[in-house]
Amino acid sequence: MTSQRVRNPWGQGERLRLEILDSAARLLSELGGEQGLTIRGVARAAGIAPASIYQHFADKAALVKGLIEFDYQQLSTAMAEADGQCPADAVLDRVKAQMRAYCLFAMAHPGHYRLMLNNRPVTTPPSGPLVDIVKMLIDAFERCERAGVRLRVPARRAAIIVFVGAHGRVALLHASENTAQEPSILDFVDELVWLVTE
Amino acid sequence: MTSQRVRNPWGQGERLRLEILDSAARLLSELGGEQGLTIRGVARAAGIAPASIYQHFADKAALVKGLIEFDYQQLSTAMAEADGQCPADAVLDRVKAQMRAYCLFAMAHPGHYRLMLNNRPVTTPPSGPLVDIVKMLIDAFERCERAGVRLRVPARRAAIIVFVGAHGRVALLHASENTAQEPSILDFVDELVWLVTE
DNA sequence: CAAGTCAGTGAACGATCGTTTGGTGACTGG
DNA sequence: CCAGTCACCAAACGATCGTTCACTGACTTG
Numbered sequence: 001m002t003s004q005r006v007r008n009p010w011g012q013g014e015r016l017r018l019e020i021l022d023s024a025a026r027l028l029s030e031l032g033g034e035q036g037l038t039i040r041g042v043a044r045a046a047g048i049a050p051a052s053i054y055q056h057f058a059d060k061a062a063l064v065k066g067l068i069e070f071d072y073q074q075l076s077t078a079m080a081e082a083d084g085q086c087p088a089d090a091v092l093d094r095v096k097a098q099m100r101a102y103c104l105f106a107m108a109h110p111g112h113y114r115l116m117l118n119n120r121p122v123t124t125p126p127s128g129p130l131v132d133i134v135k136m137l138i139d140a141f142e143r144c145e146r147a148g149v150r151l152r153v154p155a156r157r158a159a160i161i162v163f164v165g166a167h168g169r170v171a172l173l174h175a176s177e178n179t180a181q182e183p184s185i186l187d188f189v190d191e192l193v194w195l196v197t198e
Numbered sequence: 199m200t201s202q203r204v205r206n207p208w209g210q211g212e213r214l215r216l217e218i219l220d221s222a223a224r225l226l227s228e229l230g231g232e233q234g235l236t237i238r239g240v241a242r243a244a245g246i247a248p249a250s251i252y253q254h255f256a257d258k259a260a261l262v263k264g265l266i267e268f269d270y271q272q273l274s275t276a277m278a279e280a281d282g283q284c285p286a287d288a289v290l291d292r293v294k295a296q297m298r299a300y301c302l303f304a305m306a307h308p309g310h311y312r313l314m315l316n317n318r319p320v321t322t323p324p325s326g327p328l329v330d331i332v333k334m335l336i337d338a339f340e341r342c343e344r345a346g347v348r349l350r351v352p353a354r355r356a357a358i359i360v361f362v363g364a365h366g367r368v369a370l371l372h373a374s375e376n377t378a379q380e381p382s383i384l385d386f387v388d389e390l391v392w393l394v395t396e
Numbered sequence: 397c398a399a400g401t402c403a404g405t406g407a408a409c410g411a412t413c414g415t416t417t418g419g420t421g422a423c424t425g426g
Numbered sequence: 427c428c429a430g431t432c433a434c435c436a437a438a439c440g441a442t443c444g445t446t447c448a449c450t451g452a453c454t455t456g
Contacts, residue, residue, distance in 0.1 A: 016403085039444060049405045051446080060444065117370075152393065161363065161389065168366020172315075191359065195350065195393050214433085237414060247435045249416080258414065401454080412443075417436105424431070 017056040020046050024067050028111040037115075039063070068119060071112045072129035075105050079136060091144040092197065098140055099166055099189045102133075106170040107185065114174060117167065134163055150198040158196040165192045215254040218244050222265050226309040235262070235313075266317060269310045270327035273303050277334060289342045290395065296338055297364055297387045300331070304368040305383065312372060315365065332361055348396040356394040363390045 023046035028037050039060050043050040057063040082101035086094045106113040121128055141155035151158050166189045173181060221244035226235050237258050241248040255261040280299035284292045304311040319326055339353035349356050364387045371379060 038442080040442080050444085051406080052404050054445075055403060153389070157389070161386075161393070164366040164370060164386070165359065165363045166366070167370060168362040168364070171369050172362060172365060188359075188362070191351070191355070195359070236412080238412080248414085249436080250434055252415075253433060397456105399455085401452105403450105403452090405448100405450080407447090407449105409446080410444100413441080414439105416439080418438105420433105420435080422431105422433090424429100426428085426430105 016048075020048075020053060020056055020063070021066055021070055023047075024063060025070070025112065028067070028115065029109060030111075032111045034064075034111065034115050034118075037064070037111075064115070064119065067112075068116050069129070071109070071116050072133075075102070075116075076129065076133055076136070078102075078105055079133065083136075083140070089147065091140070091147045092149060092193065095137070095140045095144065095162075096190055096193055098137060099162060099193065100186055102163075103166055103170060103185050103189055107173070110174045113170065117171075134159060137163055144197070152196055152198055161196055162189065162192045165189070214246075218246075218251060218254055218261070219264055219268055221245075222261060223268070223310065226265070226313065227307060230309045232262075232309065232313050232316075235309075237261070262313070262317070265310075266314050267327070269307070269314050270331075273300070273314075274327065274331055274334070276300075276303055277331065281334075281338070287345065289338070289345045290347060290391065293335070293338045293342060293360075294388055294391055296335060297360060297391070298384055300361075301364055301368060301383050301387055305371070308372045311368065315369075332357060335361055342395070350394055350396055359394055360387065360390045363387070 020042060024037065024042045027041055027045045028034065031037060039053055040050045042063070043053055053063065057066065079098045079101045082097040083094050086097050117130070120130060137159040138156050141151065141158045145151060145155050153161065166185075169185055169188050173185060218240060222235065222240045225239055225243045226232065229235060237251055238248045240261070241251055251261065255264065277296045277299045280295040281292050284295050315328070318328060335357040336354050339349065339356045343349060343353050351359065364383075367383055367386050371383060
């Protein structure tokens with residue numbers, strides 16, 4: 001075992017893999033939907049031949065899967081960062097900050113958001129990155145309860161209501177592609193949070 | 199002007215037009231999404247040649263537009279009927295009945311619902327059949343106010359919150375194609391209505 | 397330097413799509 | 427019966443798609 005595959009075990013090959021994912025992400029942002037997200041288009045955006053994609057991804061589904069995983073990573077870190085930038089004892093602000101980060105991501109990357117939310121795997125019990133995000137929100141609401149904030153519904157319900165409402169609002173924005181109403185979205189989620197608290 | 203177009207002025211031709219729309223609707227229900235909603239597929243479902251579609255619709259966009267209009271007609275009548283079947287003074291029940299009808303339609307016809315909501319025209323000020331539906335809901339909440347029901351937000355906000363929340367819930371159901379959670383959707387909208395009332 | 401490995405490629409395959417075109421057959425009014 | 431109209435269709439066109447395959451050229455190893 002002197003050196004199995006010394007040549008490019010994880011060096012240049014992985015770099016191009018990431019470059020493909022990056023080009024795909026850029027293309028998805030430009031198109032605003034997965035309609036034009038095609039192997040040939042990604043190859044064109046990355047400056048390589050379509051066939052070269054298959055050196056790094058088994059098929060188109062694998063590429064999309066990789067893209068979605070990458071996006072979820074970005075979204076959850078954005079939410080966690082927004083949470084961390086609040087004073088630890090400002091429990092309600094932390095909830096709002098998380099949801100604001102969620103909506104900001106959705107508004108900044110519509111194509112990615114739609115791709116992520118419309119291609120969720122069907123699992124029982126529900127699992128996957130989206131469920132983890134909801135769990136983050138449930139935790140945030142439970143912190144509120146422990147801090148003495150009165151909720152009109154259990155923390156779990158509050159989290160689901162706020163999350164589902166935010167998704168509905170963002171989805172409606174995306175469907176009409178009307179960017180004029182973007183500011184009101186953040187107010188909308190704040191209103192949702194206010195509704196579930198007393 | 200003895201008889202311009204005595205032959206089939208509105209008889210058989212219009213019938214086939216509706217038959218095409220009906221086949222398209224059936225196909226859309228089977229596919230569950232507009233991915234496979236194709237001119238050739240509709241023609242196959244209707245038992246005619248693809249070229250024949252163009253005798254009744256200018257192009258695919260016109261066909262889809264006709265389909266969407268037909269669906270909105272069905273949805274708003276379903277909501278109005280649900281409203282009419284409640285006692286006139288049961289104002290809150292009437293709101294809930296309307297939203298239940300909305301969700302039932304969305305659950306019964308996922309492909310149609312997605313087609314309708316994801317292809318809204320971008321107009322300023324907002325208009326179209328969806329806005330009319332929201333207006334129905336605003337009216338229903340204003341009836342509640344006049345009947346003495348205390349709302350925690352203005353009627354217009356309450357309607358928007360409940361509608362957006364319901365859409366978010368339904369959209370999440372559709373995205374995961376998990377039919378097991380359907381019953382909980384009606385409870386969810388009831389909870390939303392409860393949240394905006396005192 | 398010779399042999400071998402492998403990322404990357406050009407070209408093609410088969411499928412599907414929206415749409416157009418030219419023709420055919422059934423039915424019409426005269 | 428004749429000429430005309432019109433719904434309908436088979437066939438084709440051009441485009442785009444995902445994917446495969448034989449090949450090439452640069453690089454590594456010995």
